[in-house]
Amino acid sequence: MNAFFESAAKEKVKGAIQAIESETAAEIVVTVRDRSAVYRDADFIVGFVFALLVLAGLTYAPMEFNAMFFPAQVLVVFLVFAVGSAHIWFLKGLVVPAARRRAEVARAAESHFYQAQISRTTGRTGILVFVSAFERAVHFVPDLGVPVKKLGPAIDAARTDLETALGKGDVDAFVARLKALGPVLGKELPRSADDVNELPDEVS
Numbered sequence: 001m002n003a004f005f006e007s008a009a010k011e012k013v014k015g016a017i018q019a020i021e022s023e024t025a026a027e028i029v030v031t032v033r034d035r036s037a038v039y040r041d042a043d044f045i046v047g048f049v050f051a052l053l054v055l056a057g058l059t060y061a062p063m064e065f066n067a068m069f070f071p072a073q074v075l076v077v078f079l080v081f082a083v084g085s086a087h088i089w090f091l092k093g094l095v096v097p098a099a100r101r102r103a104e105v106a107r108a109a110e111s112h113f114y115q116a117q118i119s120r121t122t123g124r125t126g127i128l129v130f131v132s133a134f135e136r137a138v139h140f141v142p143d144l145g146v147p148v149k150k151l152g153p154a155i156d157a158a159r160t161d162l163e164t165a166l167g168k169g170d171v172d173a174f175v176a177r178l179k180a181l182g183p184v185l186g187k188e189l190p191r192s193a194d195d196v197n198e199l200p201d202e203v204s
Contacts, residue, residue, distance in 0.1 A: 002169075004032050004133065009171045010203040016178040017201045023186035026146065027126045027199040029118050030178075035089070035134035036101075036108035042092045047082030049095075051075070089134050101135040108132065109139040119143050121198045125189055129178070131166060138162040147188050154184045 085091040109130035118126040124145030165174035
């Protein structure tokens, strides 16, 4: 998934945004983040689990250990794996439920929508496409001028396909699926002759 952070990938996504906006009045903003939350509690859980395993091993192993050092050994193991989890996202991923990940991505996306002032367009037609690598999730945040009831199924289908491409690290598939939104958005939000690009096309 690191491919999505490369300059070449961002240029391809920028091209897709421009292609979409050539067909519709919608303003597309794509943001890519390595994660949507820190999940510090997950680090503590990883540390606790490994510390418990070590404690069980020290307690029930057939060889003899000096019980005086048990607390220190367990504490060291807890600290090592808790800190390790903070830097090794695979470990963290083992204990963070999918529902929690999805909720954190949605929260981060909605926060970024307002921080980036995506709602400042004249027709309130901004659409944030928020990509979060660790969670392998994509979240759409449409502004008030976007007819969500009509476009909802198409956006949901696009989100599923974009997440599949994200999970595979397939930038080209991601870009192709993103471009496919152009005609769909153009049908409900047609581009006018005097349309002005109000939001940046660069991937943030």
